[in-house]
Amino acid sequence: MRRPAKVLLMSASIAVAGLASACGTQRISIPKSDPNYTSNLLGAQLFAQRCSGCHTLSYAATHGSAANPRTAQFNNGPNFDVRCERPITRVLYAIQNGGFSGAIMPQNVVVGPDAIAVARFVATYAGRQAKSAPGVTQCVDLPIGTIPATTPTATTAAGATSTTAAATPATTTATTATHAKPGTTAKKKK
Ligand code: HEC
Structure with missing residues:
Protein backbone atom coordinates (compact mmCIF):
# COMPACT_ATOMS: atom_id res chain seq x y z
CA MET A 1 0.00 0.00 0.00
CA ARG A 2 1.31 3.45 -0.82
CA ARG A 3 2.25 5.55 2.16
CA PRO A 4 -0.33 8.35 1.91
CA ALA A 5 -3.12 5.79 1.69
CA LYS A 6 -1.78 3.94 4.68
CA VAL A 7 -1.55 7.11 6.74
CA LEU A 8 -5.09 8.03 5.75
CA LEU A 9 -6.39 4.62 6.74
CA MET A 10 -4.57 4.75 10.02
CA SER A 11 -5.89 8.14 10.97
CA ALA A 12 -9.35 7.01 9.97
CA SER A 13 -9.21 4.04 12.30
CA ILE A 14 -7.86 6.21 15.10
CA ALA A 15 -10.78 8.56 14.58
CA VAL A 16 -13.22 5.62 14.70
CA ALA A 17 -11.59 4.28 17.84
CA GLY A 18 -11.86 7.73 19.39
CA LEU A 19 -15.52 7.95 18.51
CA ALA A 20 -16.26 4.46 19.77
CA SER A 21 -14.61 5.01 23.11
CA ALA A 22 -16.27 8.37 23.48
CA CYS A 23 -19.65 6.67 23.93
CA GLY A 24 -20.26 6.15 27.59
CA THR A 25 -16.69 6.98 28.47
CA GLN A 26 -16.13 8.49 31.85
CA ARG A 27 -13.21 10.52 33.00
CA ILE A 28 -11.51 10.68 36.32
CA SER A 29 -13.63 13.13 38.26
CA ILE A 30 -12.42 14.47 41.55
CA PRO A 31 -14.33 17.59 42.55
CA LYS A 32 -12.11 20.64 42.94
CA SER A 33 -13.78 21.24 46.29
CA ASP A 34 -12.16 18.10 47.74
CA PRO A 35 -9.84 19.21 50.56
CA ASN A 36 -7.45 16.40 49.54
CA TYR A 37 -7.77 17.21 45.86
CA THR A 38 -4.14 16.66 44.81
CA SER A 39 -3.70 13.42 46.72
CA ASN A 40 -7.06 12.03 45.66
CA LEU A 41 -6.47 12.96 42.03
CA LEU A 42 -3.18 11.07 42.15
CA GLY A 43 -4.95 8.20 43.90
CA ALA A 44 -7.61 8.11 41.19
CA GLN A 45 -4.98 8.13 38.43
CA LEU A 46 -3.06 5.28 40.07
CA PHE A 47 -6.31 3.41 40.64
CA ALA A 48 -7.20 3.81 36.96
CA GLN A 49 -3.78 2.46 35.98
CA ARG A 50 -3.42 -0.41 38.43
CA CYS A 51 -6.80 -1.45 39.75
CA SER A 52 -9.13 -0.78 36.81
CA GLY A 53 -8.97 -4.32 35.42
CA CYS A 54 -10.69 -5.78 38.46
CA HIS A 55 -12.63 -3.02 40.20
CA THR A 56 -15.35 -0.58 39.25
CA LEU A 57 -15.21 2.94 40.65
CA SER A 58 -16.77 5.67 38.58
CA TYR A 59 -14.71 8.49 40.14
CA ALA A 60 -11.67 6.83 38.55
CA ALA A 61 -13.68 5.89 35.45
CA THR A 62 -13.02 2.17 35.89
CA HIS A 63 -15.33 -0.76 35.15
CA GLY A 64 -13.39 -3.86 36.15
CA SER A 65 -15.96 -5.44 38.43
CA ALA A 66 -18.33 -7.98 36.95
CA ALA A 67 -21.51 -6.37 35.69
CA ASN A 68 -23.35 -9.68 35.57
CA PRO A 69 -22.77 -12.54 38.00
CA ARG A 70 -23.35 -15.11 35.28
CA THR A 71 -20.47 -13.85 33.16
CA ALA A 72 -18.25 -12.93 36.09
CA GLN A 73 -14.66 -14.10 36.14
CA PHE A 74 -13.07 -15.34 39.30
CA ASN A 75 -10.75 -12.36 39.58
CA ASN A 76 -13.42 -9.68 39.24
CA GLY A 77 -13.17 -7.62 42.42
CA PRO A 78 -15.86 -5.80 44.38
CA ASN A 79 -17.59 -2.81 42.81
CA PHE A 80 -16.54 0.24 44.80
CA ASP A 81 -19.38 2.38 43.51
CA VAL A 82 -21.63 0.43 45.83
CA ARG A 83 -19.21 -1.07 48.33
CA CYS A 84 -18.15 1.06 51.24
CA GLU A 85 -14.43 0.96 52.00
CA ARG A 86 -13.99 2.88 55.21
CA PRO A 87 -11.87 3.37 57.19
CA ILE A 88 -8.77 3.98 55.09
CA THR A 89 -6.80 1.28 56.97
CA ARG A 90 -9.17 -1.31 55.52
CA VAL A 91 -8.09 -0.36 52.00
CA LEU A 92 -4.42 -0.27 52.96
CA TYR A 93 -4.77 -3.73 54.44
CA ARG A 120 -7.36 7.62 50.69
CA PHE A 121 -9.01 8.01 47.28
CA VAL A 122 -10.89 4.70 47.59
CA ALA A 123 -11.95 5.34 51.18
CA THR A 124 -13.18 8.80 50.21
CA TYR A 125 -15.11 7.91 47.05
CA ALA A 126 -16.23 4.28 47.41
CA GLY A 127 -19.78 3.44 48.40
CA ARG A 128 -21.40 6.58 47.06
CA GLN A 129 -23.97 4.64 45.02
CA ALA A 130 -24.82 2.18 47.78
CA LYS A 131 -28.55 1.81 48.28
CA SER A 132 -29.67 3.20 51.59
CA ALA A 133 -31.16 0.70 53.98
CA PRO A 134 -32.90 1.36 57.27
CA GLY A 135 -30.53 1.09 60.20
CA VAL A 136 -27.43 1.10 58.00
CA THR A 137 -25.22 4.18 58.21
CA GLN A 138 -24.49 5.62 54.79
CA CYS A 139 -20.86 5.30 53.73
CA VAL A 140 -20.30 9.06 53.55
CA ASP A 141 -21.34 9.34 57.18
CA LEU A 142 -18.77 6.82 58.39
CA PRO A 143 -15.38 8.11 59.52
CA ILE A 144 -12.57 7.81 56.97
CA GLY A 145 -10.07 7.33 59.76
CA THR A 146 -6.39 8.10 59.57
CA ILE A 147 -3.19 6.42 58.53
CA PRO A 148 -1.49 5.04 61.61
CA ALA A 149 1.22 7.51 62.52
CA THR A 150 4.76 6.42 61.84
CA THR A 151 6.23 8.60 64.52
CA PRO A 152 9.93 8.61 65.35
CA THR A 153 8.86 7.93 68.96
CA ALA A 154 7.41 4.59 67.93
CA THR A 155 10.63 3.70 66.16
CA THR A 156 12.74 4.57 69.16
CA ALA A 157 10.41 2.65 71.41
CA ALA A 158 10.82 -0.38 69.16
CA GLY A 159 14.47 -0.15 70.07
CA ALA A 160 17.81 0.54 68.50
CA THR A 161 18.97 3.31 66.24
CA SER A 162 16.98 2.12 63.25
CA THR A 163 15.40 5.40 62.25
CA THR A 164 16.15 4.58 58.63
CA ALA A 165 14.53 1.18 58.78
CA ALA A 166 11.14 2.70 59.45
CA ALA A 167 11.63 5.75 57.30
CA THR A 168 9.17 4.73 54.60
CA PRO A 169 5.51 4.56 55.56
CA ALA A 170 5.14 1.37 53.50
CA THR A 171 7.56 -0.61 55.62
CA THR A 172 6.02 0.55 58.81
CA THR A 173 2.41 -0.04 57.83
CA ALA A 174 3.27 -3.39 56.32
CA THR A 175 4.61 -4.47 59.69
CA THR A 176 1.50 -3.21 61.42
CA ALA A 177 -0.74 -5.05 58.96
CA THR A 178 1.11 -8.31 59.50
CA HIS A 179 0.55 -8.05 63.21
CA ALA A 180 -3.05 -7.08 62.75
CA LYS A 181 -3.87 -9.77 60.21
CA PRO A 182 -6.72 -11.74 61.70
CA GLY A 183 -6.61 -15.49 61.77
CA THR A 184 -3.06 -15.87 60.50
CA THR A 185 -1.90 -18.13 63.26
CA ALA A 186 -5.11 -20.11 63.22
CA LYS A 187 -4.73 -20.79 59.49
CA LYS A 188 -1.13 -21.93 59.78
CA LYS A 189 -1.91 -24.39 62.57
CA LYS A 190 -4.33 -26.42 60.49
C1 HEC B 1 -6.41 -9.10 39.40
C2 HEC B 1 -7.55 -8.40 39.87
C3 HEC B 1 -7.38 -7.34 40.94
C4 HEC B 1 -6.57 -6.22 40.93
C5 HEC B 1 -5.56 -5.79 39.87
C6 HEC B 1 -6.90 -5.48 42.12
N1 HEC B 1 -7.86 -6.14 42.83
FE1 HEC B 1 -8.66 -5.57 44.61
N2 HEC B 1 -9.68 -7.31 44.73
C7 HEC B 1 -9.74 -8.27 43.75
C8 HEC B 1 -10.59 -9.35 44.19
C9 HEC B 1 -10.95 -10.58 43.39
C10 HEC B 1 -11.03 -9.01 45.49
C11 HEC B 1 -11.98 -9.80 46.39
C12 HEC B 1 -11.35 -11.06 46.90
C13 HEC B 1 -10.63 -10.95 48.16
O1 HEC B 1 -10.87 -10.04 48.98
O2 HEC B 1 -9.78 -11.83 48.38
C14 HEC B 1 -10.42 -7.73 45.80
C15 HEC B 1 -10.61 -7.05 46.99
C16 HEC B 1 -10.21 -5.76 47.22
C17 HEC B 1 -10.55 -4.99 48.41
C18 HEC B 1 -11.40 -5.47 49.56
C19 HEC B 1 -12.81 -5.18 49.18
C20 HEC B 1 -13.88 -5.72 50.07
O3 HEC B 1 -14.60 -4.91 50.67
O4 HEC B 1 -14.04 -6.95 50.16
C21 HEC B 1 -9.99 -3.75 48.24
C22 HEC B 1 -10.11 -2.57 49.18
C23 HEC B 1 -9.29 -3.76 46.98
N3 HEC B 1 -9.45 -4.98 46.38
C24 HEC B 1 -8.60 -2.68 46.46
C25 HEC B 1 -7.80 -2.75 45.32
C26 HEC B 1 -6.93 -1.68 44.88
C27 HEC B 1 -6.82 -0.33 45.56
C28 HEC B 1 -6.27 -2.15 43.77
C29 HEC B 1 -5.21 -1.44 42.97
C30 HEC B 1 -4.07 -0.96 43.70
C31 HEC B 1 -6.76 -3.48 43.50
N4 HEC B 1 -7.69 -3.81 44.46
C32 HEC B 1 -6.33 -4.27 42.46
C33 HEC B 1 -9.12 -8.23 42.53
C34 HEC B 1 -8.18 -7.28 42.15
Missing part, protein backbone atom coordinates in the same frame (compact mmCIF):
# COMPACT_ATOMS: atom_id res chain seq x y z
CA ALA A 94 -6.40 -5.04 51.24
CA ILE A 95 -3.65 -3.49 49.11
CA GLN A 96 -0.91 -5.08 51.19
CA ASN A 97 -2.64 -8.41 51.71
CA GLY A 98 -4.15 -8.79 48.24
CA GLY A 99 -7.82 -8.30 49.09
CA PHE A 100 -9.05 -9.71 52.37
CA SER A 101 -8.48 -13.35 51.53
CA GLY A 102 -5.07 -12.80 49.94
CA ALA A 103 -5.99 -15.48 47.41
CA ILE A 104 -6.90 -13.65 44.22
CA MET A 105 -5.92 -10.01 44.17
CA PRO A 106 -2.18 -9.40 43.80
CA GLN A 107 -0.41 -7.93 46.83
CA ASN A 108 1.23 -4.52 46.86
CA VAL A 109 0.09 -3.36 43.44
CA VAL A 110 0.95 0.06 44.82
CA VAL A 111 3.33 0.73 47.69
CA GLY A 112 4.53 3.53 49.93
CA PRO A 113 3.04 6.99 49.40
CA ASP A 114 1.26 5.74 46.26
CA ALA A 115 -0.58 3.12 48.32
CA ILE A 116 -1.63 5.79 50.79
CA ALA A 117 -2.92 8.04 48.00
CA VAL A 118 -4.89 5.17 46.45
CA ALA A 119 -6.27 4.09 49.83
Whole structure:
Protein backbone atom coordinates (compact mmCIF):
# COMPACT_ATOMS: atom_id res chain seq x y z
CA MET A 1 0.00 0.00 0.00
CA ARG A 2 1.31 3.45 -0.82
CA ARG A 3 2.25 5.55 2.16
CA PRO A 4 -0.33 8.35 1.91
CA ALA A 5 -3.12 5.79 1.69
CA LYS A 6 -1.78 3.94 4.68
CA VAL A 7 -1.55 7.11 6.74
CA LEU A 8 -5.09 8.03 5.75
CA LEU A 9 -6.39 4.62 6.74
CA MET A 10 -4.57 4.75 10.02
CA SER A 11 -5.89 8.14 10.97
CA ALA A 12 -9.35 7.01 9.97
CA SER A 13 -9.21 4.04 12.30
CA ILE A 14 -7.86 6.21 15.10
CA ALA A 15 -10.78 8.56 14.58
CA VAL A 16 -13.22 5.62 14.70
CA ALA A 17 -11.59 4.28 17.84
CA GLY A 18 -11.86 7.73 19.39
CA LEU A 19 -15.52 7.95 18.51
CA ALA A 20 -16.26 4.46 19.77
CA SER A 21 -14.61 5.01 23.11
CA ALA A 22 -16.27 8.37 23.48
CA CYS A 23 -19.65 6.67 23.93
CA GLY A 24 -20.26 6.15 27.59
CA THR A 25 -16.69 6.98 28.47
CA GLN A 26 -16.13 8.49 31.85
CA ARG A 27 -13.21 10.52 33.00
CA ILE A 28 -11.51 10.68 36.32
CA SER A 29 -13.63 13.13 38.26
CA ILE A 30 -12.42 14.47 41.55
CA PRO A 31 -14.33 17.59 42.55
CA LYS A 32 -12.11 20.64 42.94
CA SER A 33 -13.78 21.24 46.29
CA ASP A 34 -12.16 18.10 47.74
CA PRO A 35 -9.84 19.21 50.56
CA ASN A 36 -7.45 16.40 49.54
CA TYR A 37 -7.77 17.21 45.86
CA THR A 38 -4.14 16.66 44.81
CA SER A 39 -3.70 13.42 46.72
CA ASN A 40 -7.06 12.03 45.66
CA LEU A 41 -6.47 12.96 42.03
CA LEU A 42 -3.18 11.07 42.15
CA GLY A 43 -4.95 8.20 43.90
CA ALA A 44 -7.61 8.11 41.19
CA GLN A 45 -4.98 8.13 38.43
CA LEU A 46 -3.06 5.28 40.07
CA PHE A 47 -6.31 3.41 40.64
CA ALA A 48 -7.20 3.81 36.96
CA GLN A 49 -3.78 2.46 35.98
CA ARG A 50 -3.42 -0.41 38.43
CA CYS A 51 -6.80 -1.45 39.75
CA SER A 52 -9.13 -0.78 36.81
CA GLY A 53 -8.97 -4.32 35.42
CA CYS A 54 -10.69 -5.78 38.46
CA HIS A 55 -12.63 -3.02 40.20
CA THR A 56 -15.35 -0.58 39.25
CA LEU A 57 -15.21 2.94 40.65
CA SER A 58 -16.77 5.67 38.58
CA TYR A 59 -14.71 8.49 40.14
CA ALA A 60 -11.67 6.83 38.55
CA ALA A 61 -13.68 5.89 35.45
CA THR A 62 -13.02 2.17 35.89
CA HIS A 63 -15.33 -0.76 35.15
CA GLY A 64 -13.39 -3.86 36.15
CA SER A 65 -15.96 -5.44 38.43
CA ALA A 66 -18.33 -7.98 36.95
CA ALA A 67 -21.51 -6.37 35.69
CA ASN A 68 -23.35 -9.68 35.57
CA PRO A 69 -22.77 -12.54 38.00
CA ARG A 70 -23.35 -15.11 35.28
CA THR A 71 -20.47 -13.85 33.16
CA ALA A 72 -18.25 -12.93 36.09
CA GLN A 73 -14.66 -14.10 36.14
CA PHE A 74 -13.07 -15.34 39.30
CA ASN A 75 -10.75 -12.36 39.58
CA ASN A 76 -13.42 -9.68 39.24
CA GLY A 77 -13.17 -7.62 42.42
CA PRO A 78 -15.86 -5.80 44.38
CA ASN A 79 -17.59 -2.81 42.81
CA PHE A 80 -16.54 0.24 44.80
CA ASP A 81 -19.38 2.38 43.51
CA VAL A 82 -21.63 0.43 45.83
CA ARG A 83 -19.21 -1.07 48.33
CA CYS A 84 -18.15 1.06 51.24
CA GLU A 85 -14.43 0.96 52.00
CA ARG A 86 -13.99 2.88 55.21
CA PRO A 87 -11.87 3.37 57.19
CA ILE A 88 -8.77 3.98 55.09
CA THR A 89 -6.80 1.28 56.97
CA ARG A 90 -9.17 -1.31 55.52
CA VAL A 91 -8.09 -0.36 52.00
CA LEU A 92 -4.42 -0.27 52.96
CA TYR A 93 -4.77 -3.73 54.44
CA ALA A 94 -6.40 -5.04 51.24
CA ILE A 95 -3.65 -3.49 49.11
CA GLN A 96 -0.91 -5.08 51.19
CA ASN A 97 -2.64 -8.41 51.71
CA GLY A 98 -4.15 -8.79 48.24
CA GLY A 99 -7.82 -8.30 49.09
CA PHE A 100 -9.05 -9.71 52.37
CA SER A 101 -8.48 -13.35 51.53
CA GLY A 102 -5.07 -12.80 49.94
CA ALA A 103 -5.99 -15.48 47.41
CA ILE A 104 -6.90 -13.65 44.22
CA MET A 105 -5.92 -10.01 44.17
CA PRO A 106 -2.18 -9.40 43.80
CA GLN A 107 -0.41 -7.93 46.83
CA ASN A 108 1.23 -4.52 46.86
CA VAL A 109 0.09 -3.36 43.44
CA VAL A 110 0.95 0.06 44.82
CA VAL A 111 3.33 0.73 47.69
CA GLY A 112 4.53 3.53 49.93
CA PRO A 113 3.04 6.99 49.40
CA ASP A 114 1.26 5.74 46.26
CA ALA A 115 -0.58 3.12 48.32
CA ILE A 116 -1.63 5.79 50.79
CA ALA A 117 -2.92 8.04 48.00
CA VAL A 118 -4.89 5.17 46.45
CA ALA A 119 -6.27 4.09 49.83
CA ARG A 120 -7.36 7.62 50.69
CA PHE A 121 -9.01 8.01 47.28
CA VAL A 122 -10.89 4.70 47.59
CA ALA A 123 -11.95 5.34 51.18
CA THR A 124 -13.18 8.80 50.21
CA TYR A 125 -15.11 7.91 47.05
CA ALA A 126 -16.23 4.28 47.41
CA GLY A 127 -19.78 3.44 48.40
CA ARG A 128 -21.40 6.58 47.06
CA GLN A 129 -23.97 4.64 45.02
CA ALA A 130 -24.82 2.18 47.78
CA LYS A 131 -28.55 1.81 48.28
CA SER A 132 -29.67 3.20 51.59
CA ALA A 133 -31.16 0.70 53.98
CA PRO A 134 -32.90 1.36 57.27
CA GLY A 135 -30.53 1.09 60.20
CA VAL A 136 -27.43 1.10 58.00
CA THR A 137 -25.22 4.18 58.21
CA GLN A 138 -24.49 5.62 54.79
CA CYS A 139 -20.86 5.30 53.73
CA VAL A 140 -20.30 9.06 53.55
CA ASP A 141 -21.34 9.34 57.18
CA LEU A 142 -18.77 6.82 58.39
CA PRO A 143 -15.38 8.11 59.52
CA ILE A 144 -12.57 7.81 56.97
CA GLY A 145 -10.07 7.33 59.76
CA THR A 146 -6.39 8.10 59.57
CA ILE A 147 -3.19 6.42 58.53
CA PRO A 148 -1.49 5.04 61.61
CA ALA A 149 1.22 7.51 62.52
CA THR A 150 4.76 6.42 61.84
CA THR A 151 6.23 8.60 64.52
CA PRO A 152 9.93 8.61 65.35
CA THR A 153 8.86 7.93 68.96
CA ALA A 154 7.41 4.59 67.93
CA THR A 155 10.63 3.70 66.16
CA THR A 156 12.74 4.57 69.16
CA ALA A 157 10.41 2.65 71.41
CA ALA A 158 10.82 -0.38 69.16
CA GLY A 159 14.47 -0.15 70.07
CA ALA A 160 17.81 0.54 68.50
CA THR A 161 18.97 3.31 66.24
CA SER A 162 16.98 2.12 63.25
CA THR A 163 15.40 5.40 62.25
CA THR A 164 16.15 4.58 58.63
CA ALA A 165 14.53 1.18 58.78
CA ALA A 166 11.14 2.70 59.45
CA ALA A 167 11.63 5.75 57.30
CA THR A 168 9.17 4.73 54.60
CA PRO A 169 5.51 4.56 55.56
CA ALA A 170 5.14 1.37 53.50
CA THR A 171 7.56 -0.61 55.62
CA THR A 172 6.02 0.55 58.81
CA THR A 173 2.41 -0.04 57.83
CA ALA A 174 3.27 -3.39 56.32
CA THR A 175 4.61 -4.47 59.69
CA THR A 176 1.50 -3.21 61.42
CA ALA A 177 -0.74 -5.05 58.96
CA THR A 178 1.11 -8.31 59.50
CA HIS A 179 0.55 -8.05 63.21
CA ALA A 180 -3.05 -7.08 62.75
CA LYS A 181 -3.87 -9.77 60.21
CA PRO A 182 -6.72 -11.74 61.70
CA GLY A 183 -6.61 -15.49 61.77
CA THR A 184 -3.06 -15.87 60.50
CA THR A 185 -1.90 -18.13 63.26
CA ALA A 186 -5.11 -20.11 63.22
CA LYS A 187 -4.73 -20.79 59.49
CA LYS A 188 -1.13 -21.93 59.78
CA LYS A 189 -1.91 -24.39 62.57
CA LYS A 190 -4.33 -26.42 60.49
C1 HEC B 1 -6.41 -9.10 39.40
C2 HEC B 1 -7.55 -8.40 39.87
C3 HEC B 1 -7.38 -7.34 40.94
C4 HEC B 1 -6.57 -6.22 40.93
C5 HEC B 1 -5.56 -5.79 39.87
C6 HEC B 1 -6.90 -5.48 42.12
N1 HEC B 1 -7.86 -6.14 42.83
FE1 HEC B 1 -8.66 -5.57 44.61
N2 HEC B 1 -9.68 -7.31 44.73
C7 HEC B 1 -9.74 -8.27 43.75
C8 HEC B 1 -10.59 -9.35 44.19
C9 HEC B 1 -10.95 -10.58 43.39
C10 HEC B 1 -11.03 -9.01 45.49
C11 HEC B 1 -11.98 -9.80 46.39
C12 HEC B 1 -11.35 -11.06 46.90
C13 HEC B 1 -10.63 -10.95 48.16
O1 HEC B 1 -10.87 -10.04 48.98
O2 HEC B 1 -9.78 -11.83 48.38
C14 HEC B 1 -10.42 -7.73 45.80
C15 HEC B 1 -10.61 -7.05 46.99
C16 HEC B 1 -10.21 -5.76 47.22
C17 HEC B 1 -10.55 -4.99 48.41
C18 HEC B 1 -11.40 -5.47 49.56
C19 HEC B 1 -12.81 -5.18 49.18
C20 HEC B 1 -13.88 -5.72 50.07
O3 HEC B 1 -14.60 -4.91 50.67
O4 HEC B 1 -14.04 -6.95 50.16
C21 HEC B 1 -9.99 -3.75 48.24
C22 HEC B 1 -10.11 -2.57 49.18
C23 HEC B 1 -9.29 -3.76 46.98
N3 HEC B 1 -9.45 -4.98 46.38
C24 HEC B 1 -8.60 -2.68 46.46
C25 HEC B 1 -7.80 -2.75 45.32
C26 HEC B 1 -6.93 -1.68 44.88
C27 HEC B 1 -6.82 -0.33 45.56
C28 HEC B 1 -6.27 -2.15 43.77
C29 HEC B 1 -5.21 -1.44 42.97
C30 HEC B 1 -4.07 -0.96 43.70
C31 HEC B 1 -6.76 -3.48 43.50
N4 HEC B 1 -7.69 -3.81 44.46
C32 HEC B 1 -6.33 -4.27 42.46
C33 HEC B 1 -9.12 -8.23 42.53
C34 HEC B 1 -8.18 -7.28 42.15
